Structure formats: structure tokens, C-alpha cells
Amino acid sequence: METAVSEVATKSDHAVPAANIPATMKAAVYVGKQTVRIEEVDTPRIEPGEILVRVEACGICHTDLKKIEYDLLAGPRIFGHETAGTVVAAGQGVTAYEPGDRVVAFHHIPCLDCFYCYRRLYAQCPVYKKVGITAGYEPAGGGFGQYIRVMDWIVQRGVERIPDTVSFERASLVEPFNTCHKAINTADPQPGDVVAILGQGPIGLMFTLLAKRAGARVIATDTIDTRLALSRSFGADISLDARSQDLSASVKKLSDGRGADLVIVAVSAPGLVEQAVRCSRPGAKILLFSQTSDKERVEVSGADICVSERMLFGSYSASVDLQKESARLVFGPEMPLEDLISHRLPLDQIASGFQLARNPDERSLKIIVQPQRWTS
Amino acid sequence: MKTEMMAAVLYGKEHLEVEPVAVPKIGRGDVLVRVRAALTCGTDVKVFRRGYHARMIVPPALFGHELAGDVVAVGEDVKGFRVGQRVVAANSAPCLDCYYCKRGLENLCEDLLFNNGAYAEYIRIPARIVKRNMYEIPANVSYQDAALIEPLACVMRGLEETHVRPGDHVAVIGLGPIGLMFVRLAKIYGARVIALGRRPTQLDRAARMGAEELLNTSTEKNVVQSVKDLTKGRGVDIAIEAVGKPSTWQMAVSMLRRGGTVNFFGGCPNDSHVALDTSLLHYSEITCKASFHHTPMHIRKGLEAVTRGDITARDFVNREEPLTNLLEVMRHLMSHNGHMKTAIIP
Numbered sequence: 001m002e003t004a005v006s007e008v009a010t011k012s013d014h015a016v017p018a019a020n021i022p023a024t025m026k027a028a029v030y031v032g033k034q035t036v037r038i039e040e041v042d043t044p045r046i047e048p049g050e051i052l053v054r055v056e057a058c059g060i061c062h063t064d065l066k067k068i069e070y071d072l073l074a075g076p077r078i079f080g081h082e083t084a085g086t087v088v089a090a091g092q093g094v095t096a097y098e099p100g101d102r103v104v105a106f107h108h109i110p111c112l113d114c115f116y117c118y119r120r121l122y123a124q125c126p127v128y129k130k131v132g133i134t135a136g137y138e139p140a141g142g143g144f145g146q147y148i149r150v151m152d153w154i155v156q157r158g159v160e161r162i163p164d165t166v167s168f169e170r171a172s173l174v175e176p177f178n179t180c181h182k183a184i185n186t187a188d189p190q191p192g193d194v195v196a197i198l199g200q201g202p203i204g205l206m207f208t209l210l211a212k213r214a215g216a217r218v219i220a221t222d223t224i225d226t227r228l229a230l231s232r233s234f235g236a237d238i239s240l241d242a243r244s245q246d247l248s249a250s251v252k253k254l255s256d257g258r259g260a261d262l263v264i265v266a267v268s269a270p271g272l273v274e275q276a277v278r279c280s281r282p283g284a285k286i287l288l289f290s291q292t293s294d295k296e297r298v299e300v301s302g303a304d305i306c307v308s309e310r311m312l313f314g315s316y317s318a319s320v321d322l323q324k325e326s327a328r329l330v331f332g333p334e335m336p337l338e339d340l341i342s343h344r345l346p347l348d349q350i351a352s353g354f355q356l357a358r359n360p361d362e363r364s365l366k367i368i369v370q371p372q373r374w375t376s
Numbered sequence: 377m378k379t380e381m382m383a384a385v386l387y388g389k390e391h392l393e394v395e396p397v398a399v400p401k402i403g404r405g406d407v408l409v410r411v412r413a414a415l416t417c418g419t420d421v422k423v424f425r426r427g428y429h430a431r432m433i434v435p436p437a438l439f440g441h442e443l444a445g446d447v448v449a450v451g452e453d454v455k456g457f458r459v460g461q462r463v464v465a466a467n468s469a470p471c472l473d474c475y476y477c478k479r480g481l482e483n484l485c486e487d488l489l490f491n492n493g494a495y496a497e498y499i500r501i502p503a504r505i506v507k508r509n510m511y512e513i514p515a516n517v518s519y520q521d522a523a524l525i526e527p528l529a530c531v532m533r534g535l536e537e538t539h540v541r542p543g544d545h546v547a548v549i550g551l552g553p554i555g556l557m558f559v560r561l562a563k564i565y566g567a568r569v570i571a572l573g574r575r576p577t578q579l580d581r582a583a584r585m586g587a588e589e590l591l592n593t594s595t596e597k598n599v600v601q602s603v604k605d606l607t608k609g610r611g612v613d614i615a616i617e618a619v620g621k622p623s624t625w626q627m628a629v630s631m632l633r634r635g636g637t638v639n640f641f642g643g644c645p646n647d648s649h650v651a652l653d654t655s656l657l658h659y660s661e662i663t664c665k666a667s668f669h670h671t672p673m674h675i676r677k678g679l680e681a682v683t684r685g686d687i688t689a690r691d692f693v694n695r696e697e698p699l700t701n702l703l704e705v706m707r708h709l710m711s712h713n714g715h716m717k718t719a720i721i722p
Contacts, residue, residue: 214542329543
């Protein structure tokens with residue numbers, strides 16, 4: 001017992017902020033009214049059981065864009081939840097991590113002990129809905145700040161170590177990859193199934209990799225040539241240009257006139273869910289992955305669901321059950337995920353990153369913010 | 377049209393003759409096929425050695441069941457096929473009307489109609505198979521590729537029945553053509569395959585088919601422990617026994633993780649018995665499955681897989697022989713392990 005106590009004490013000595021942790025830091029703060037401002041804020045302080053991480057890379061996610069564009073959550077908040085960085089301080093009682101460890105951290109982790117957790121519906125767990133990482137203000141992920149405070153229940157189950165050979169940028173893909181991994185397992189495509197994936201942004205391309213991995217035949221659609229080309233190198237058997245082709249007719253032609261067995265809607269655009277239904281065969285499954293805003297309405301024919309016996313369902317956020325396997329796949333050589341990263345931006349250019357993510361060009365895919373970098 | 381042809385007749389244990397017989401007459405719904413490739417199968421070798429099969433063939437009978445060829449005559453009621461078409465036909469068709477067929481278990485049909493006689497110049501494809509289990513061969517698919525769909529359909533069904541999922545560790549024991557098909561498909565389905573075989577040549581083939589780990593069962597001291605060591609001490613999610621021996625059935629069970637599934641794919645000799653550790657089965661919640669045969673859906677899936685190029689004859693057929701050499705081929709396959717398939721070209 002004596003020994004154990006003294007070990008804890010040693011760890012907590014580390015927790016005293018080291019000289020190289022500044023008292024204030026820079027962060028991109030959402031202040032409301034669609035406005036993000038770079039501000040100087042206090043560096044977060046940690047409590048027992050928590051760790052402080054210096055953020056090295058944080059991906060921009062479309063849910064960040066929606067939160068800002070539709071003012072879904074009141075400011076001020078610091079968003080950013082696809083986070084990789086280095087542990088710089090470990091609070092009292094933390095034994096699993098110490099300063100210098102390179103880690104990714106998930107901002108949502110379930111309790112594993114409630115009605116929803118027992119049913120593996122982790123995203124519906126009340127603890128999961130709380131955000132366990134903050135760079136200040138109401139916890140909101142914090143990855144768009146230079147340091148984050150990772151709270152105790154996240155430290156216990158939501159942190160994965162990054163191997164030395166893997167970049168922080170690549171590692172930051174573990175969180176979005178895990179959300180796709182969970183969704184594909186829920187959708188459960190069977191080998192030989194025809195899976196149509198609408199949208200080949202970073203998420204759609206991850207779905208292409210995962211559907212291919214499950215032995216499915218993948219039809220990928222997008223409106224950007226480079227994304228269509230990349231989808232084929234990611235394993236899509238066929239890519240279709242949604243600008244010039246009648247998608248449902250093309251998908252049917254490629255599936256003996258039937259339509260796809262599974263359609264994954266990996267982009268949010270008006271009329272897209274209806275299009276997904278038209279691309280699918282009777283009895284097919286249609287997965288809504290990108291319909292995260294409660295402002296978005298979808299219209300489909302009831303008979304296309306009822307009479308044609310289709311199943312419309314959703315998958316949201318990550319699965320703690322698949323977290324280690326997702327990390328293994330992202331960190332390993334199997335998946336060409338490096339090709340997804342198109343931009344690495346210093347923190348002060350985050351607004352242009354949001355702009356680009358909202359209006360992707362021929363080159364842009366995953367846009368990653370590096371909060372330790374600063375140009376102006 | 378010839379009235380006589382050369383065909384292999386199986387008379388009993390290790391007894392077959394290639395002899396002149398009448399070209400089969402076809403009924404109104406039947407099709408007559410000129411066989412262009414008939415593949416040897418481990419089951420044929422087993423039947424040749426044992427002189428019987430539980431369900432598939434009762435000697436004396438025409439022999440052989442994996443075939444592709446050309447349509448040379450069609451009965452008057454046949455729809456969808458015409459003379460000159462390249463076709464592949466499965467060796468059976470279910471009734472679709474019995475207790476089992478209505479539950480999606482067409483492979484267990486009470487009235488499963490088997491068809492043998494592929495080792496012959498001509499074979500009659502009975503109406504029920506023409507309707508349910510015969511397909512035109514796509515232009516880019518060779519006769520030998522197409523003839524693989526029957527064993528492939530059995531393997532696809534076997535793997536699906538174990539509910540393999542991407543990332544699963546799958547051990548395949550026995551690396552004959554069937555075992556290698558399991559390796560290849562499990563890999564395509566995203567699994568991480570541990571291949572167990574007795575010969576370096578088989579293990580090399582398994583590596584080419586996508587096995588991540590190879591274990592030589594004739595040199596490895598403790599095979600089960602080695603499998604566990606490769607899976608963090610847990611054991612594999614799925615084990616496939618593709619040998620057909622009670623001892624390997626037992627080995628397959630003992631290398632599973634808790635809650636794992638074994639598929640006893642290799643059929644053992646009649647009256648074989650296997651002793652299993654009941655507390656392992658119970659407290660580790662082991663699922664024991666066996667898979668027999670195929671269904672029309674899987675024949676179709678097999679053809680799709682061959683058409684995509686997932687499985688090609690190049691990897692599974694390594695010899696061609698004329699029909700007159702069949703007896704020699706069977707004797708050779710019986711006495712030598714580690715062989716792939718031979719294509720008999722009648």
C-alpha cells in the first residue's frame with residue numbers, strides 16, 4: 001500500500017504544470033452568430049484523473065460546420081473533436097499515461113452501465129452525450145485550441161496511444177474512421193452485396209474502404225472528378241458522376257436491374273435520401289450517416305418503404321467496442337488513409353479551412369488544423 | 377448425333393471403368409451437354425476410396441459432378457437455353473416445396489435431386505437442375521473456371537453460416553482445394569486468416585491466397601497453443617475444419633476463443649464419433665456448425681465470384697488429363713495428399 005501511494009504521488013508530481021505549459025493559449029472560439037474568432041484564452045487546468053494534451057492535429061468535421069452554420073449550440077465554445085496530440089500533464093491518480101505520450105482522445109465515451117449501453121446504443125447513453133474534452137468554456141471537443149483537458153471517464157476508456165511511426169495527422173483520423181467502422185458493422189453488408197455510397201468525401205471514401213473490406217461490390221458516387229478517381233483506388237468497383245448520370249438507372253444497370261442491396265448516404269444535400277431510396281432494390285437497407293442536423297428534413301414515398309419493404313436507419317458517432325480495432329486499422333498499413341489528408345493548416349487559417357470544407361474543390365479532402373502552427 | 381459415348385462408371389470401392397455407354401436420352405425439360413471440363417473433387421476421391429457416399433451417389437453409377445460444357449440438345453419445354461451455349465450446371469437441385477426448402481435450407485431438401493456423370497463425353501442435365509441451377513457461362517470465364525462454382529458455392533455457404541466478419545481471425549485447417557477456397561474467400565471478406573496444413577507447398581499456396589499466418593501441423597509441436605499465441609492467447613473467432621477426420625474436428629474446437637464458432641466442413645467416414653469437452657463447449661459457449669452442400673442462391677453467388685475473378689482455375693486446377701486416364705488419376709489422388717484439382721477433358 002505504501003508503495004502504491006508513493007507511485008501515485010510521483011505521477012501527481014508530473015501534474016504540476018511544467019514550465020513549458022503557458023498560462024494562456026490560442027484557440028478558435030465559436031462566439032455565436034456563425035462566427036469563429038481566434039482568441040487568447042486560459043490554458044485549461046486539470047483535475048485528479050485527468051490529462052492535459054497539447055493538440056498537434058485536429059480534423060475539421062462536417063458536424064463542426066453545421067454547429068457553426070446553424071448555430072446549433074450556443075457560444076462561446078471551442079469545437080474540434082478529431083484530436084491527436086501529446087500528453088503534457090497527468091493528474092493525480094493517472095497511471096496509464098504520462099507526459100510525452102502521443103495519443104488520440106475521443107470526446108464522447110459511454111458509461112457502459114445504462115439501458116442504452118446494455119443494448120450497445122452507446123450514442124444514446126446520457127454519459128456519452130456529455131462531452132469529456134474541453135479547451136475552455138462549455139466542453140465541446142476543444143481540438144481547435146492548443147491544449148485540451150481530457151476528463152477522467154475519457155482517460156479511462158477513450159484514449160489510444162499512437163505508434164511512433166504514425167503521424168499525428170493520420171492518427172487524428174481514428175475518430176472519424178471509428179464512426180464509419182461502427183456504421184458499416186451495423187449495416188452489415190454481405191460479401192458480394194452491391195453497396196452504393198453516395199458522397200466520396202473523407203467519410204464516403206472511408207466507407208468505400210470498409211465496404212470493400214467486407215467483400216461487397218462498391219458503387220461510389222460524387223460530383224468531383226478527383227474524388228471519383230480516388231474512390232476507385234480505394235476499392236470502388238465503379239464510380240458514377242452524380243452530375244451527368246441518372247444515378248438510380250446506373251445503379252440498377254449494375255445490379256441486374258434490381259438496385260443496390262445497401263445505400264449509404266455519406267453526404268447531406270436536399271433530395272439525396274429520396275435518391276438513395278431510388279438507387280436501392282426492394283428490401284434494401286438505406287443508412288443515413290450524414291443527416292446530423294435536426295433542421296434537415298427528408299422526404300420519401302411511404303410506399304417505397306412500406307410496400308417495397310425497405311429499411312431506413314441511422315448510425316451516429318463512434319463505438320467504444322470498435323475503438324481499438326479502428327486504431328489498429330488506422331495505424332496499420334492496410335488502409336491508404338494518408339491519401340485522405342489534403343490540407344494541414346495553421347490555427348490562424350482555420351476560417352479558410354471551414355470555408356474549403358463547406359465548398360470543397362478538386363483537391364480538398366480532409367482538412368486538418370495544426371494548433372501549434374501559426375503563420376501571421 | 378452419336379448414340380454411344382465414353383463415360384466413367386463407378387462400380388464400388390476403388391473400382392471404376394471408363395467404358396462405352398449409351399448417350400443419355402433427354403426428356404422434355406432436360407438439356408444434353410457435351411462436357412468440356414470435369415474437375416476432380418476431394419469428395420469424388422473419397423467416394424472412390426470408400427465406395428459409397430451418404431447422399432450423393434449409389435454405385436454402380438455414372439461418376440463426376442463438377443462440370444462445364446456446351447449445350448448440344450434441348451428438350452421441347454426448355455426455356456432460356458439453346459444449342460451452342462456454354463453452360464455450367466450444378467450437381468443437384470432442390471424441390472423448393474418441402475419443409476426444409478421453405479425454411480431456406482434447400483441444401484437439406486427432402487427430395488434433393490443429384491446428378492452425376494461429369495466424367496463422360498455427354499451428360500444429361502435434368503429439368504429441375506436446368507431450371508434452378510444451370511447458367512450460361514459469361515464470355516470471359518473459362519470452362520474450368522465455371523466448373524469451380526459447385527465447390528465454391530459450398531464454401532461460400534459454409535463461410536456465411538459461420539457469420540464471418542471483417543477483422544475476425546479465421547483458422548483454416550486443411551489446405552486442399554476446399555481449404556484454399558476458404559482461405560481466399562475469408563481474406564476477401566476481410567478476415568485475418570491463419571492457415572494450417574501439413575506440407576510446405578500447401579502453405580505456400582495458402583500464403584498466395586491471402587493467409588496472414590501459416591502453421592505447419594507436421595512440424596509445429598503444439599498447434600493449438602500456436603494458434604492461441606497468434607491471437608493474444610484468446611483463440612480464433614472461427615475455425616474451419618476442411619480435412620474430415622475426427623482428430624482435426626477436435627483440434628478445431630480447441631483453438632476457438634470463448635463464444636467462437638467451428639465449422640466441421642470436412643465430412644468424416646461413416647460411423648465416426650468425436651468426443652468433445654463438454655465444459656469447454658458449455659462454459660465457453662462454443663457454437664458447432666457443419667455445412668453440407670449448397671443452395672441455388674449460393675450457386676449463383678459462386679458464379680458471380682468466378683466472374684469477378686475472386687476464384688480462378690489457375691489457382692485450383694494444376695493438371696489436365698483425358699478421360700481414359702481417370703482411373704490412374706483417382707488412384708494417384710487417393711495415395712497422395714497435397715494435390716489440387718485435375719481437369720478431366722473428355
